[in-house]
Amino acid sequence: MGILNLTKRGVAIALSAQLVLATQAVTMAQAEMLGTEAAINKYAQHSDRSFLMGELQREDVRAEIVALGVDPAEAEARLAALSDAEVASILAQMEKDNAGADIIGILFTVFIVLLVTDILCLTRFFNFTRCVR
Structure with missing residues (x-):
């Protein structure tokens, strides 16, 4: 036992x-x-x-x-x-x-194009530019 x-x-x-x-x-x-x-x-x-x-x-x-x-x-x-x-x-x-996300760049590009065309006497958009002629 x-x-x-x-x-x-x-x-x-x-x-x-x-x-x-x-x-x-x-x-x-x-x-x-x-x-x-x-x-x-x-x-x-x-x-x-x-x-x-x-x-x-x-x-x-x-x-x-x-x-x-x-x-x-x-x-x-x-x-x-x-x-x-x-x-x-x-x-x-x-x-x-x-698309269209860079709105500042687009506006700057348009401004430069208009400025150059004003200087070349192709447009009269800005009052502060003078023609090159």
Whole structure:
């Protein structure tokens, strides 16, 4: 009877130790501070990709894609396969290439053209210029 109690006691201790070790490994949590910029970047990447997908859904864009001979489903699949850096690069390119975005440059160019034509006596737009003749 002494051997049986000793065996039961040994098994109980071994199982208890195993249970304690197993629960300690599961309950150990890894926590770290998450910066605001990291959280914003995570959601901005999803927003950028969904913006480009929305642009692909527009009828005029789809018509242009089909006119170029590209299947819209294939274009969506390729857009989904792009990395976050590539999506950001595409959005930067789209922002830079907006039509009429450089209104100051356009106005300056028109001013210079009118000034030169006034100096060459082709027009009389500005009062402060004199003809070269």
